[in-house]
Amino acid sequence: MKTINVGIDLGTTYSAVATFDAASGKVEILKNDIGEEITPSVVCIEDGETLIGQEAKDQQAAGNLNAAAFYKSMMGDPYFARTLDGKSYDAEMLSGVFLKNLKTSVEKANGVNISGAVITVPAYFNEAQRQATIRAGTKAGFNVLKIINEPTAAIIAYGLTGGGKKTAMVYDLGGGTFDVTIAKIDGAQVDVIATNGDHQLGGRNWDKTIVDEIVDRFQDEFGVDIAANKEDYTELVVRCEKAKKQLSNVPATTVTVRSEGFSGQYTITREEFEEKTRRLMAETIMLTEKCFEELGNGFGWHSIDEIVLVGGSTRMPQVLDTIRKKFGKEPRTIGSKVDTIVASGAAMQAHLCVAGSITLSMGGGAAKSSGASGPISLTIDSGSIRDVTSHGLGMLAFTADGKNIINSIIIKKNSNVGVPYGKSYNFGGDKLQVFVLQGESTSPYDCTLLYKYVVSGMKRGEKNNFTINFLYDQNGVVEVTGSLSDGTALKVEKSAVTESIADIIARLLREKEEAAKKAQVDVAFAIDTSGSMYGAPIDEAKKSILEFVAQLGEDAKTSVISFANSSSWLCKEAKKSEVSAAVRRLDADGGTSADPLDFYRREKRKTDANRILVVLTDGEWFHQDDAIRSADRLKADGVKIYAIGVGDADYDFLRKIASPGEAKKIDLSKLVATFREIADGIATESSGSFTSLG
Ligand code: AMP
Numbered sequence: 200m201k202t203i204n205v206g207i208d209l210g211t212t213y214s215a216v217a218t219f220d221a222a223s224g225k226v227e228i229l230k231n232d233i234g235e236e237i238t239p240s241v242v243c244i245e246d247g248e249t250l251i252g253q254e255a256k257d258q259q260a261a262g263n264l265n266a267a268a269f270y271k272s273m274m275g276d277p278y279f280a281r282t283l284d285g286k287s288y289d290a291e292m293l294s295g296v297f298l299k300n301l302k303t304s305v306e307k308a309n310g311v312n313i314s315g316a317v318i319t320v321p322a323y324f325n326e327a328q329r330q331a332t333i334r335a336g337t338k339a340g341f342n343v344l345k346i347i348n349e350p351t352a353a354i355i356a357y358g359l360t361g362g363g364k365k366t367a368m369v370y371d372l373g374g375g376t377f378d379v380t381i382a383k384i385d386g387a388q389v390d391v392i393a394t395n396g397d398h399q400l401g402g403r404n405w406d407k408t409i410v411d412e413i414v415d416r417f418q419d420e421f422g423v424d425i426a427a428n429k430e431d432y433t434e435l436v437v438r439c440e441k442a443k444k445q446l447s448n449v450p451a452t453t454v455t456v457r458s459e460g461f462s463g464q465y466t467i468t469r470e471e472f473e474e475k476t477r478r479l480m481a482e483t484i485m486l487t488e489k490c491f492e493e494l495g496n497g498f499g500w501h502s503i504d505e506i507v508l509v510g511g512s513t514r515m516p517q518v519l520d521t522i523r524k525k526f527g528k529e530p531r532t533i534g535s536k537v538d539t540i541v542a543s544g545a546a547m548q549a550h551l552c553v554a555g556s557i558t559l560s561m562g563g564g565a566a567k568s569s570g571a572s573g574p575i576s577l578t579i580d581s582g583s584i585r586d587v588t589s590h591g592l593g594m595l596a597f598t599a600d601g602k603n604i605i606n607s608i609i610i611k612k613n614s615n616v617g618v619p620y621g622k623s624y625n626f627g628g629d630k631l632q633v634f635v636l637q638g639e640s641t642s643p644y645d646c647t648l649l650y651k652y653v654v655s656g657m658k659r660g661e662k663n664n665f666t667i668n669f670l671y672d673q674n675g676v677v678e679v680t681g682s683l684s685d686g687t688a689l690k691v692e693k694s695a696v697t698e699s700i701a702d703i704i705a706r707l708l709r710e711k712e713e714a715a716k717k718a719q720v721d722v723a724f725a726i727d728t729s730g731s732m733y734g735a736p737i738d739e740a741k742k743s744i745l746e747f748v749a750q751l752g753e754d755a756k757t758s759v760i761s762f763a764n765s766s767s768w769l770c771k772e773a774k775k776s777e778v779s780a781a782v783r784r785l786d787a788d789g790g791t792s793a794d795p796l797d798f799y800r801r802e803k804r805k806t807d808a809n810r811i812l813v814v815l816t817d818g819e820w821f822h823q824d825d826a827i828r829s830a831d832r833l834k835a836d837g838v839k840i841y842a843i844g845v846g847d848a849d850y851d852f853l854r855k856i857a858s859p860g861e862a863k864k865i866d867l868s869k870l871v872a873t874f875r876e877i878a879d880g881i882a883t884e885s886s887g888s889f890t891s892l893g
Contacts (some may be wrong), residue, residue, distance in 0.1 A: 204315035204344065204553055205229065206352065206545025207301075209294065209332070211271045211401060212374025213237040213511065215542035216305050219550040224560030224576060226356070226543040229311075232304040237538045241268040242297050244283040251300040260437040262430030267293050272375040272398055274335075275327030291331040291338075298339035316341035317549040319541050320675075321376040322348035322589045323396035326637055326649050329676050344552040346674040349373075350380030351391055351586050352544030353509045357533065358384040365504035370522060370530070371541075372483060373510035375401040379487045381494070381503070387579035393613045394589045395490035400482060402443070402512040408475045409439040413454055413465050421461040431458040446472050447514045473517045480521050493613060506530035509540055548584070556580040587613045588671045592620075595634040595643060595703070601711060604704045606636050606643045609669045616675055619668040627662045630655045634696065634703060635669070635677065643700050651696050654681045656689040665689060719808035720751055720881055721772065723758035725795035727816040730763075732787035736845060739867055740815055741782050743874035747813075748778045750878040756808065763790035766798035792820045796829035796840075796856065810838040811881065813874070814856065817846030823855075830856035841877055845870065 208215045215237050216229045228236045231252060243255035243266035250258065259266035265283045273279035273290040280287045288296070302313055318336050320329060329346055336343040350369040358367055364385045371378040378396035382389055413435065414425050425431050438454050445452040451468040491498045506522060508530050513519070514537065522530045533540055550557050558578045589612065596607035610620050624631065631654040638646025657663040664684040672678050681689035696703070724747075726732075726740050748757055759769040759781045770781035799812060812833065820826055830840055842857035844850060844864040853862040865873055 200310060200312050202312040202314050204317075204549040205305075205313050206317045206319070206542050206547070206549045207298070207336075207341075208319050208349065208352070208539070208541035208545060209271065209298065210237075210240055210373055210541075211269055211376055211403070212240060213538060214240045214297070214301060215539045216301065217539065217542040217546035219546045219557065221550065221554065221558075224558055226546050228539045228542065229305045229309050231301070232308040234308070238301055238304070239268070240271060240297055241266055242270075242283070242293050242300075243267070244286075244296070246284065249296060249300060251297050252304070256437075260434060262434040264429060264433070266433075269375055269403060270294065272401075275325065275329075275331040291335045294332065294335035295338035298336060298341065302339055302341065314342055315344040315549060315553060317345045317347055317352075317545040317552060318343060319349045319352050319545050320346055321371075321373075321396060321398050322350050322378045322380055322394040323376065323398050324348075324675070325590055325647060326677055327647075328398075329674060333674065333676070344549055346676075347545060347548050348378070348380065348391075348394065348586060348589075348675070349376075349541045350378045350394065350509065351382075351389075351584070352541045352548065353507065354380065354382045354384070354389055354391070354544065355547050355584060356540045356544035357507050357531075358382065358389055366502060367505045367507060368487075368503045369507050369509050370483070370487065370513065370518075371396075371509040372512040372518060373401050374512065375399070375403050377401055377483050377486065379483070379490050381490060387577055387583045389584045391586045393490050393494050394587055395486050395493070396589065397482070397486060400479070400486075401510075402440070404479050405472075405476050405512065405515070406436065406440045406443055408479075409442055409454070409467060409472065410436055412467070412475065413439065413456060413463075416465050417456055417458065417461075417463050420463055421459070423459045423461055425456065425458045428458055431456075442467060443472070444514075447516060469516070476517070480517055484521065484525065500526050508532050509537060511538060513537060551579070551581050551584075586616050586673075586675075588616050588675060589613075590637045591639040592669055592671065592677060593636050593638070593641075593646065594669075595636065595707070597707075597711065601715075602708075604643065604707060605641045606638065606646050608639070608641070610671065612639050614671075616671040617673050619670040619680075621666040621668045623664070623666050625662055625664050626657065629657050629659050631657075631667075633667065633679070635679065637677075643704065646700075648696050648700050648703075649677060650679075650693050652679050653692045653694070654689050655692075656681075656687070657683070667691075716807040717809055719806075720755040720811065721758075721806050721808040722747075722751070722755065722811040722813065722881075723760060723799060723803065725760040725762055725766070725799065725812060725814045726785055727792050727818070728761045728763045728785065728787045728790075729792045729818060730787060730789040731817050731846060734787075736817055736867060737785060737787045739870045741785055743815075743870045744782050745779060746871055747874045747878045748775055750875070751775060751881075756806075758803065759785070760795050760799065761785060762793055762795035762798070763788070764793055765790075766793065766795045768802070772804070792816055792818050794820055794822055794826040794829060796826050796833060800829050800833055805836065809881070810836075811841070812838055813841045813843065813877065814853075815843045815845070815870075816848050816853075817844070819847065819849050819852070823852055827852075827855045834858055843870070843873060 203218045205216050205218045217226050231238045238252040239256040241255040243250040243258040245265040267281045270290040270293040320332050333343050350371050353369045369380045376398045377400040380394045382391045442452045442454045446469045453466050456463050560576050591608050591612040592610040593606040593608040595604050633652045635649045636646040667681045670678045681691050724744050756772040757778045758771045769784050839858045842853035842862045844853045845867045850864040
């Protein structure tokens, strides 16, 4: 048996399957097992038996509550569920059941095996809806080659076989979704430049106006609310859809309704219907013109060379009339192909996915570039079709003043998919968390929070230069990767987010405030001013302090203690600019070294900041045990003590008062460098404690 790859238009109301035949260079629409090119996207499960398509639709029309339709527009919605045959199904499961049975039906009817499939989705589908579609296809037993946008598929099928150079627009009004897509076509090259739409706007909204009208009239006539009876209501919905279709061909039609033993007959005219649905038509025009606006540069109806009407609902005369009026020219209608063009484009794409290129055999008039007479063929490769994203992508980020969190847009709507957008970081921490949102607004509340990514693998203890790349892959699905400036890949872990946006923002602001407090440096220098420090030692000490302070942030607090026979403050919690005056007053004026630690402990206020005490001495202290005890208490309180000895200092003692590993006995000539090293370490450490969002 022949194994083939197919394109599937998984429609809200109808689905179609097609395959590309490389030998003939043409697309073939694959019929289902009852000989139809299109299959209603309806599932009915009853007594353990599954029906799809027309049979399921008939059940739905008869009011069978074990039948489900229109589930596609609920894809990715965690709250949607339908109970069929006593079991609960979400939209993804229903799509999976439908696709699996459609596969079997088409295989049986055509004597083939279907392996790979390109499945189409409305361009406006978001991350959750695309992911759900991929999973449904996989569950149905397909090797999902790709997910492509319905209008793009239509453009591929129509645009490529049309050839030439033009700007084309696809106006796609289906059963449950509306999409508008604009593309520049140049021979085999198709560049989608903009897309817009609404996945809750389609033929069923038009149906609903008739349904509502009849419910009202029935209520007026018999005092019975049909909507209260699920079975009768479902039946009415199916009849109204039928009536709507009739109104596309005749000026008036009648709908018969039965409920609670009453029977009513109501006539609906096309004029009334068009009047009632005018605002729905206007909505599609508004979305189309918004798409022009997003393109800017005065893009308008005049900028378009051709408009193609796709989707079953474009059969309504009001669509053609409205577009004709706006466009000023005749849009292209594709007759019976309106239901299958999307599947055809998907079939071409499926062939492109597996073969890398595709050669189409076309009718006359197109691909003038070939310059030859006779049958014309056009070869395209996978790079010839460039699509765009219908949703911006951003991440939570602090505003410049650090007081608020916004959605910082990384990938704008209508940007090409398949292109990575990098964001550079110079960051001192070893973990970075990134919250990714889908949407166009800078307000996170208007966007959909997708995932949290935790990026790790940075080198510890230093600031790292790295890039995080954000990408919409060819399926329009989000991918995030990271790498250090030397090319080493960073680890990126993706997880679902369970907190609400409001909770996350509140938490991040709180964490930032706490981290900022901790990152604030509160440093005190205790400088030995006993007689032996006179001359070079005290001069070096002054230089060292000034160099140290120069490396601190503007909001660092600095204190200087001079200690000999007793201790005193030369400055206390001073600003950077005030330190040099205090340092100038440092003078080794005699006496012997006394303990400055107890003094610091008693006289220095406790703060939330990062408290650091740098002790410099050149001799042995009296009462060393008391000093060690004071040091222990300070360390227990979170003060970090650096003990630096020059001259006759006792290293063993310094080790006892310092924080672990922070005692040093050095040559005087190394003093400035040693202080600089400590200051460097503090700078890296404090920036590392931030929960930075870049
Ligand atoms: P699609 O999702 O593209 O298959 O479109 C299906 C939608 O087209 C459904 O809402 C149908 O009711 C609608 N439709 C199909 N044929 C007609 C017609 N002749 N007139 C009006 N609407 C139609």
